[in-house]
Amino acid sequence: MKHQIRLRINGANYEASVEPRRTLLDLLRYDLDLVGTHEGCGMGQCGSCLVLLDGKPILSCLTLALDANERDLLTIEGLAQGEKLDPIQEAFINTGAIQCGFCTPGMILAAKALLNENPKPDENQIRDAISGNLCRCTGYVKIIKAIQSASLTT
């Protein structure tokens, strides 16, 4: 049996009809074509599915789509304002913190959540904030530098 849901994603209103077992991740990727949010492990161990739900970082692979009913979501697609990139996105590019890009949306949103709560984090706080986001390419050094750089510009 399908349930109707309404939610706000990146400032726009969406409606969907979902089975209870539909995860938020699958809703985003398969029903709404918002493929910037990625599936790495499907069990909360990699962070590539991270989105901001009512401003809080959560893992969409372990969230039912029904749980997002009447809620406010920010995905990676919602960060840039048209052509104007978010300072965190700029910093990732300028610092060279992106290789394959698979972890990047989750990393950037984790950083966004951190800087919203703590605009001037120290290195330990940055490491803690991204400790749930795995990267197989970069070794994290540039990612941390990028977030430090972004925290200086915001």
Added chain:
Amino acid sequence: MKNFVYYEPRTIAETCDLLSTLKADAKILAGGTALLILMKQRMLLPRCIINIKRIKDLDYIDYDENSGLRIGALATYRSLETSKIIREHYPVMARALSEVGSVAIRHMATIGGGLCHAEPAEDLPPVLMALDARAKISSSTGDRTLSLDEFFLDFYSTALMPDEVLTEVQIPLIREKWEGTYLKLSVRRALDIAIVGVAALMKMADSSGLCQDAKIVLSGVGSTPLKIREAEVILKDKKFSEILAAEASSVASMSCNPASDIRGSAAYKKDMVKVLTARALRQLGTTLGIGKHRRGN
């Protein structure tokens, strides 16, 4: 995931009504960080899911300076970790919570869910046991509270009946001067449960270093969090010293019977219990300013 019937009650009463009808056909969904993994792996195939997250009056952290702490079952690990009340009055909880999963997981996981999942290698339950926490359980026939000793029965098994839901966690006031800590041994610093974890607490009778009461609770070495009374009594009503701490840690190691598994051999885990317990107690001693042998005395 296999499909299921989905309910979204708005009150505790509605939840209890659903549970008294559906009983074991239904599982409660709170944060989902444990349940959804089990369902995706098809280790659990509940016919019905009761999502309690829309119940408004289950997310609270209330402190009373005469009776202690009352925490609503839906309080998230992150809200507890960052709560001024917790950091001021029960900082050992924040210490343990910071070891759990990741920031995102802690925004989802709830204190009620963590207790009901009853994974014996979790970080918060041993600390809650050391704090003598009680679980308040509700059904359509009324409420009851259990100590966590009574609540945890076995791996992933609690005293919760199929028609009951955990609604509150109560932590009594500690009137003595006290300190607590939680040390976790794990392969990774995040996204990992404990190989071995030690929650240690000491309540002091006075400023001379006389310990009124000690609590030592281990995670990862049994089918539930394990309270080691034999080690606690070594410290209780004695003047704290590093020698006593060493003795208590040896006894803690000998008193547990961990299984050999992918996280380590039984012998290794027992060794690590000794190391972590001693380290935790020494840390408490240092924080309390007691137990150090002073030169020339």
